[in-house]
Amino acid sequence: MSSPTSLHLELPALPGELQGLRQEVRRFVAAERASGLLPYPDKIGLGFAPDVSRRIAAQGWIGMTWPKRYGGHERSALERYVVTEELLAAGVPVGAHWISDRQSGPVLLKFGTEAQKQEWLPKIVRAEVAFCIGMSEPDSGSDLASLRTSGTREEGGWRVNGTKLWTTNAHRVHCMIALIRTAKADEKNRQAGLTQVLIPLDSPGVTVRPIKSMVGVEDFNEVNFDHVFVPDSHVVGEPGNGWNQVSAELAYERSGPERWLSTFRLLAELVQALGPKPSDAARVEVGRLLGQLMAVRQISLSIASMLERGKTPTLEASIAKDLGTRLEQEMVRAVRNLVQQEDLWLRGEHAHLRSLLASAQRYAPAFTIRGGTGEILRGVIARGLGLR
Numbered sequence: 001m002s003s004p005t006s007l008h009l010e011l012p013a014l015p016g017e018l019q020g021l022r023q024e025v026r027r028f029v030a031a032e033r034a035s036g037l038l039p040y041p042d043k044i045g046l047g048f049a050p051d052v053s054r055r056i057a058a059q060g061w062i063g064m065t066w067p068k069r070y071g072g073h074e075r076s077a078l079e080r081y082v083v084t085e086e087l088l089a090a091g092v093p094v095g096a097h098w099i100s101d102r103q104s105g106p107v108l109l110k111f112g113t114e115a116q117k118q119e120w121l122p123k124i125v126r127a128e129v130a131f132c133i134g135m136s137e138p139d140s141g142s143d144l145a146s147l148r149t150s151g152t153r154e155e156g157g158w159r160v161n162g163t164k165l166w167t168t169n170a171h172r173v174h175c176m177i178a179l180i181r182t183a184k185a186d187e188k189n190r191q192a193g194l195t196q197v198l199i200p201l202d203s204p205g206v207t208v209r210p211i212k213s214m215v216g217v218e219d220f221n222e223v224n225f226d227h228v229f230v231p232d233s234h235v236v237g238e239p240g241n242g243w244n245q246v247s248a249e250l251a252y253e254r255s256g257p258e259r260w261l262s263t264f265r266l267l268a269e270l271v272q273a274l275g276p277k278p279s280d281a282a283r284v285e286v287g288r289l290l291g292q293l294m295a296v297r298q299i300s301l302s303i304a305s306m307l308e309r310g311k312t313p314t315l316e317a318s319i320a321k322d323l324g325t326r327l328e329q330e331m332v333r334a335v336r337n338l339v340q341q342e343d344l345w346l347r348g349e350h351a352h353l354r355s356l357l358a359s360a361q362r363y364a365p366a367f368t369i370r371g372g373t374g375e376i377l378r379g380v381i382a383r384g385l386g387l388r
């Protein structure tokens with residue numbers, strides 16, 4: 001049995017001064033909507049709108065916590081949290097900068113070379129480049145250490161061959177941070193020999209094939225590498241240290257507000273459709289969902305403040321993702337039940353609710369798969385608590 005990691009959830013109160021920032025974001029969203037530049041969301045999902053991302057960048061809301069010397073704004077993680085929360089709750093399409101801001105940028109900041117930071121971070125901050133995450137492969141999702149994309153040593157770099165799968169936005173972004181095997185697998189330490197590399201997606205030998213999901217959209221891809229040359233200057237961190245780096249990265253991926261706010265618009269639309277005098281049953285159900293949302297939000301906020309203090313809260317982030325994504329799925333079921341129970345279909349005027357619910361029902365299975373499945377997360381939690 002591994003030694004237990006202590007479970008730390010410290011619940012920070014959001015300082016009052018953050019209210020000003022929250023209002024600023026709300027004013028931005030209202031102005032964008034009023035100008036017709038930001039359509040009202042009629043689907044679940046992060047959307048992908050580079051022009052919207054550039055206007056968000058112009059507000060100083062990308063790379064908020066990063067050092068000014070890399071174009072960042074040196075603001076706190078809680079300030080970033082408030083901005084993220086407001087944009088997601090309003091259904092603003094943030095997909096064109098989301099992964100780079102949440103994950104790829106912080107990876108480069110933590111493990112990248114000075115040259116990599118100077119090259120990529122200012123461009124991310126201005127929403128000029130975007131990244132995707134190259135971890136999963138055919139037959140290697142949950143068991144990531146079994147991945148087979150390989151880097152073979154050559155003069156000045158690595159020759160990469162293999163296939164990544166389910167890579168969100170690879171067909172729309174500029175660069176992937178890929179996890180590849182650069183040393184032979186060792187059965188006693190399967191996580192050894194993995195390395196993270198930057199691969200610009202216009203490199204010779206890269207083929208990106210979009211995959212249509214059951215939602216009917218092409219958001220993720222299969223990405224094939226056929227003898228792609230990756231120079232040493234594109235290795236992120238130490239060769240062979242990829243597993244530790246990816247573990248740190250996953251804490252960012254698993255704990256943010258996108259893990260409990262994916263279906264928030266659906267709840268907001270429902271409340272609107274129920275009107276000022278909802279039935280007692282509807283009142284109780286909406287109250288129950290909101291209560292659970294607030295509990296998950298506190299956990300997620302606590303993790304944001306731990307990340308700010310340089311910790312790697314792997315166990316806590318797994319709890320946040322497991323609870324948050326299951327709640328998102330439950331919300332879809334609860335809203336559907338209420339819509340039927342309260343005869344909202346018959347009233348005909350709730351077009352947004354109808355289209356959001358239709359897309360949420362098809363999207364919801366993905367919530368507990370992307371970023372690590374529920375079963376895997378519960379395994380991480382059990383291991384962290386010393387139970388296995």
Ligand SMILES: Cc1cc2nc3c(=O)[nH]c(=O)nc-3n(C[C@H](O)[C@H](O)[C@H](O)COP(=O)(O)OP(=O)(O)OC[C@H]3O[C@@H](n4cnc5c(N)ncnc54)[C@H](O)[C@@H]3O)c2cc1C
Binds near residue numbers: 140141167369
């Ligand atoms: C919408 C979406 C976007 C995604 N975007 C990206 C991306 O941008 N980049 C990227 O790298 N990946 C991405 N993924 C892939 C995602 O991370 C994987 O799908 C996920 O990790 C599961 O891997 P898998 O699909 O290979 O399933 P498998 O690992 O084959 O799992 C199948 C089932 O078996 C269960 N299982 C597997 N192993 C165990 C075990 N040891 N104990 C108990 N149960 C187990 C799993 O929980 C699951 O229910 C995305 C996925 C989705 C749905």
